[in-house]
Amino acid sequence: MSNPCPCCQPDILPAARRRGGGRSLARKTADSVAGAITDVLQNEETAARPGLLQRLDPRVKLLTLVLFAVTVSFVHSVWVLLGLVGLTMLLAAVSRVGVASFARKVWASAALLALLIALPSALSYFTPGQAVLSVGPVTLTEPGLMGVATLVTRVAAAAGFALLVIWTMRWSDLLHALSAMRLPDVVVATLAMTQKQILTLLRTVEQIHLARESRTLGRGTNRENRAWVTERMAFVVRKSMKTADDVYDAMLARGFTGAMPSLTHLRLRPRDWVWAAASVALCAAVLYADRIVGPR
């Protein structure tokens, strides 16, 4: 009878260490890595849907959505910011990216985090002003609460426009847009290669953690887990450097000269001009409205 392969033998950790519920460290990392890979694939899927933003030229879409994100940063009125949040939801709806998941992503992560961070600033200790609510020694002030509302709505609006860029634009289209906007070829090529290599390394990291999960009984101590994690990180460094050499060799073998021609020729259509003009006009209107109703 032959001995089992050493790398296939399970790591049996003492039963005393099998405590605590929930996921193991390896499972937790494997899940978050799988989630990241799924996010990338889902972005590509939503970007391929026949919605309003997906039909636009990538350059126009990128510039106008960034213009909206910049406009959001200049707005001070909570009401105008709420209007911009509504606009992001409307654009999500007409772009068929799923309003519920869009709202969940914006409000359950970015806006909720902003609320948790900013809420203590509403206390009179941090922001003095007219008291709105007093419970014992805790007093919430009006300028404090308005500051929290401003931050949360601004973060929600900005995150919404950023998410629209991510969900309605394929990564390759984004690179074409950046290339067309005169970003150096070397930067665009590096971005393109990085995205591919990230996916490759993420799959490797996921497999490493799933292998660990499937052949480990018990949980191990923090010290053991830390040693294991840093060893795996060192492995990823080694693999990255080796892959860089391999990719470079492949580039040379294929006759890479440094020139990076693009086969995609972007052309602006009437709807792109209409959208660009409407966006600029809307941003100007938003800033004008904020001057009228915003705080001074």
Added chain:
Amino acid sequence: MPDIVAMHIPDGYLGPQTYVVMWMVMVPIWVIAARKVKRTLKAKQIPLLALGAAFAFVIMMFNVPVIGGSTGHAVGATLIAIILGPWAAVIAVSIALVIQAGLFGDGGITAIAANCFNMAVVIPFVGYYLYRLICGDAPSSSRRVISSGVAAYVAIVVGAICAGFEFGIQPHIAHAAGGQALYAPYKLSVAVPAMALEHLLFFGVVEAIVTMGVVAALARTEPELLQMMPAAKPLRWLWAVVGVLILLTPIGVLAPGTAWGEWGSDQIQSRLGYVPSGFDKLGGLWKAAMPDYTTPGVSNTMLGYLIAAVVGVALCVGIAWGAGALLARRRNNDGADPAGTVPPANASG
């Protein structure tokens, strides 16, 4: 189990006065970094930077167990600077941050430059030069590991202080007439200590653990990866920078008030109306030799500040030097470790 994440600034926290300035700072840095990298890496730059950026991205995905059931993520920027050099790290970490923002929505679009400044410039440069300063020109494996841990810890704390500064100036430069905050709501006296404290106590420890662990593993299995950058040269200019910073320390005298949380018993009395008994009892236990950065016997505040800065720097350098000398002596006793020793300066160019 709490899962604690690092310091990406999302959109909405920084006003245009800040993020526009950060873009103006970062664009020339990216241009200089691209030129430097092109000169050193030539045509190989694209795959090496792409893989460096991919590694920078992926390392942030690892959950690192810290204490109890809590886990944290590392930025890894000091590690990348040690392997690729600081200028290549600027590009690699910047690309990783751009992809995080553009592909995963982690970190804002307008705040990309601020995030890149904190994590792709400050951390790699502080980490790399501190690593080289402590490492010396012929480091053993253990000295490399300790140097990398100290460098990573200090670098991420400095990066966090920069982020805290960017947050903290928002209420000072943009607020409504009624006092309503328009962007990040906490002032410098809160934001800087808060960011510094969480990185001193938690994220700095995670960063140091990760960097030390990876450097130790690489020194054992693939030491040439730690020798890709030229061997250490005397960093005399760094002493000039320290000298200039010492000369600038009297600026601290101009700042009014006390940093948040650093109150003495008299300030606690004025804020709360009483001094807690435990504070009163323990507050006087330790009498500092130079209280509030003053020098006993020197009545001139500016001069006292300068002397305090010189003494403080001398103590820090002395302790670091002593630790380095001890490590070097131990290495000599154990015999040099060829796997962890860098080649002579003229060999690696």
